[in-house]
Amino acid sequence: MSDIIFSGLNPAQKQAVEALQGPVLVLAGAGSGKTRVLTHRVANLIANGVHPSEILAVTFTNKAAKEMQGRIEKILSDPGFNSLSNTSNPGSTARRSPLVAHPSIGTFHAICVRILRREIEHLGNGLTREFVIFDTQDTLSLMKVIMKERGINDKEIKVKAVLSHISGMKSQLITPEEHFANLNMNHNRFAQAVSELYPVYERRLIEHNALDFDDLLKQTVEVFDQNPEVLEKYRQRWRYVLVDEYQDTNFVQYRLIRQLTDTHHNLCVVGDDHQSIYAFRGADYRNILNFEADFPDATVVKLEQNYRSSGNILNNANQLIGYNQTGRKKNLWTESDPGDPIQIYEVFDEREEGQHIATQVKQLESDGQPLSQMAILYRMNAQSRAIEEALMRAQIPYQIIGGTRFFDRREIKDVIAYLRLIFNPRDDVSFLRVINVPSRKLGVATLEIVKRYSNEYGLSLFQILEHVDDIAELNEGKKFALREFREMIYRLQDYAKDKPISLLLDMVVEETNFLKWLDDGTGEGEARQQNVRELSSVAGRYDSADNSLAAFLEGVALISDLDRMNDDIESITLMTIHAAKGLEFPTVFLPGWEEGMFPSSSSQFSPEQLEEERRLAYVALTRAEEKCFISHARQRMLFGQRDFSSPSKFLSELNEDCVERHTAASKDLGFGSRRKKVNFDHPLLSRQPKTKNEAIFGIAENETEYKSGDRIKHAEWGEGTIIQVSGDVIEAAFAGMGLKKIVASVAPIERI
DNA sequence: AGTCGCTAGTTTTTT
DNA sequence: ACTAGCGACT
Secondary structure (H helix, E strand, C coil), X not given: CCHHHXXXXXXXXXXXXXXXXXXXXXXXXXXXXXXXXXXXXXXHHHHCCCCHHXXXXXXXXXXXXXXXXXXXXXXXXXXXXHHHHHHHCCCCCCCCCCCCCCCEEEEHHHHHHHHHHHHHHHHCCCCCCCCEEEXXXXXXXXXXXXXXXXXXXXXXXXXXXXXXXXXXXXHCCCCHHHHHHHXXXXXXXXXXXXXXXXXXXXXXXXXXXXXXXXXXXXXXXXXXXXXHHHHHHHHHHCCEEEECCHHHCCHHHHXXXXXXXXXXXXXXXXXXXXXXXXXXXXXXXXXXXXXXXXXXXXXXXXXXECCCCCHHHHHXXXXXXXXXXXXXXXXXXXXXXXXXXXXXXXXXXXXXXXXXXXXXXXXXXXXXXXXXXXXXXXXXXXXXXXXXXXXXXXXXXXXXXXXXXXXXXXXXXHHHHHHHHHHCCCCHHHHHHHCCCCCCXXXXXXXXXXXXXXXXXXXXXXXXXXXXXXXXXXXXHHHHHHHHHHHHHHHHHHHHHHCCHHHHHHHHHHHCCHHHHHCCCCHHHHHHHHHHHHHHHHHHCCCCCCCHHHHHHHHHHHCCHHHHCCCCCCCEEEEEHHHHCCCCEEEEXXXXXXXXXCCEHHHCCCHHHHXXXXXXXXXXXXXXXXXXXXXXXXXXXXXXXXXXXXXXXXXXXXXXXXXXXXXXXXXCCCCCCCCCCCCCCCCCCCCCCCCHHHHHHCCCCCXXXXXCCCEEEECCXXXXXXXXXXXXXXXXXXXXXXXXXXXXXXXXXXXX
């Protein structure tokens, strides 16, 4: 009768889905059907009479939350499931579709926001339910201001370092007082500064009615600690709790889960200590290793059958992770065929590596594999450049995840800052961001005066504008500009009361003349305008929400780049291995397996960090379903330095029977063999070699064989004539397109 | 107020 | 090598 819930599950998965009561630990190896277990378990809970609203499922990313939501809805809306839940739950009527009542599914942060919007005023510290969320940039500018006020030199004491230290403490629930008490005689200037800044920073956040990301979790735990009756309410509401990627939890997240489940113990955590790759941001995989100690009566289920990768790929991954001392031994196995061995290529340098990948991609594509089934996963974003150039040259469409995020772009943050100020006039950080954007001729001098009054009267900067006429130091021009700004914000606030967010956003853009301000005649300005328009369409998705302004701001604060990944476009995906966790691709390319690169040089002296790198390599390998190409270069340009590199130690930890090694390096490192012809007649090239390697190997960057008068063909613009060449930059005239500047080494051009 | 040039900092990143 | 961010200059 319970076909829909149990069909297609293996015995271990079935056990995890069936054990509904009490603590359950699911150790889920890579590709072992973890999400399947989670979703079917939720369905089984509901089938057994648990009301959807009594279930809480917590994830780390929006993407994971969304996926789980979608899959649960799919099961629950299945006709087979509905008849099932009606028979086993006689109280429900046929009309009560499970879609009406949702389980609570969300990221730690999103769940905490939801709790805090109702409960934060219990803290009685001045924070109201209209609080705003400060992202990394906001906290950065707040901390800069604080340090400046206190005369702490941000050259000597790095703002970012201070914040990351504070963040670490907050996620360990260490208060400023505790940190201060821990300062010992050996304290250095940095620790000293942190102990001075931490309490001020905390106070300032409250004054701004703002919470940073750590606060979302920390303040929730605090509300629960201080108000047992509030905690009790949530314990009774969420009688069943599930946590995904449990190995990635940090201390405050662990505390929160314990708080929520300590009376009923109906907690199911799913994770894989071998895939713990976020120690650097506070994740502690010991949380998953300690689960049985925390809950001695826990049911432990190991999911060891892998449904994702071919035998050879899995063998390599298993053998590699076996080199780690810590972690539970697991034995991932598969019924799949061995498939292709992992292909390991030695190449000359990063340029040739890119070329090599591009060639393989082309080959696979012509063999009929869509680009969307391939991914290139690297250790760090800086590696993408050489690969991008090669892909561009080969005219292979690609999509990059990571780098500068859409919502971190300046123009996007500016527009959002307006919305935040409209929503919360106490938000000084947003005020300062927009007060002179677009320019209102309000400079530092004017703002200093406003700030002084703000400090003196304990009012926010915007509130001071209400009394702008009483400020004697301001001349009529400045008063006028400030009044205009104030009235505009008032108008927009009025507008926000009954208009959906997308209209409000359009109004902001119009009132501020924002698009005009962005138009600087360059392509970059155009791109910025386009970004603002895209934001408007993103906003449209929140229009139907209850309080669409609040919903939008919250969504924007908690959104990430991964959420914008587009599966529809036929293109190959480039991203870091970290970003690829949880994803899978039929074909995976893994460039840069060299000592110092992967494993990263920072793990050189730390066995713990080396193990984390190895787990990362494990994650990388287990993303691949059928084909896996690893490459390592003999020399690589990194941080402006060309260095020799040796193959990653991870390459020697693979299973020799399941790999094939190739040397693709077209050139040897021998002197002379790589000497390239450089045209020293050209005024720009007739100069001394700049780098040692250039001198030794004759490697000249920006080397181009194009000269003015040459005819070229551009993939997009058609045929054209080169007008001018400066280094790698070519200026060419294209029929009907006019003059275009292109970068020879990168652009999709060929000589005709 | 906006542009120009110098400097520092570049693992990984969610929220 | 590259870039973002800041201080100095025009």
